[in-house]
Amino acid sequence: MKNGLEEYGEMLVGGVVAVMILALIFSAGLLSVVGKRTQLQKKDYSNYQDFQIFSKVCQRTAPKIFYNEQKQWYAGDIISIEEIFSGEDAEGKKLAVEVQEIVDKSGNNQMKMYQQETQKVIFPEAGIYVFKLRVQDKEKRYTVEEIEIPVDKREKK
Numbered sequence: 001m002k003n004g005l006e007e008y009g010e011m012l013v014g015g016v017v018a019v020m021i022l023a024l025i026f027s028a029g030l031l032s033v034v035g036k037r038t039q040l041q042k043k044d045y046s047n048y049q050d051f052q053i054f055s056k057v058c059q060r061t062a063p064k065i066f067y068n069e070q071k072q073w074y075a076g077d078i079i080s081i082e083e084i085f086s087g088e089d090a091e092g093k094k095l096a097v098e099v100q101e102i103v104d105k106s107g108n109n110q111m112k113m114y115q116q117e118t119q120k121v122i123f124p125e126a127g128i129y130v131f132k133l134r135v136q137d138k139e140k141r142y143t144v145e146e147i148e149i150p151v152d153k154r155e156k157k
Helices: 002-027 031-040 049-059
Strands: 064-067 077-082 084-087 099-102 121-122 126-138 142-152
Touching: 064 126, 064 142, 084 126
Parallel strands: none
Antiparallel strands: 064 084, 077 121, 099 126, 126 142
């Protein structure tokens, strides 16, 4: 019995000490004092060179894809992609145009008419073809566009 009372007493003393410590922390505002010391100061990163470069890259306009509308395309023509489309970055430098997909107006895949190695396209028949194109600049900004190309069935002049 005496052993049980000692155990109970030790537990009671430990509990009272814990309550007193918690009361001291909360009543004295010790947490607010510690919190003030650990507040981080906000830094102004706008003067850093990396931030300025990053801002310029983010404000950069996306590259553009242009379509040569002056020419008429005919069935059976073998045409370089560079004759039909061109790409340009924010500084006006030429970019390579990547053909991602070609479909006819019905939505049928027509990639078989595109020769990737030579970057040429052969229009097998007249109709409207939709080219899905992509250009990417040196800063990894890119543009994807779908452009419709009409192919005439009349004979060339």
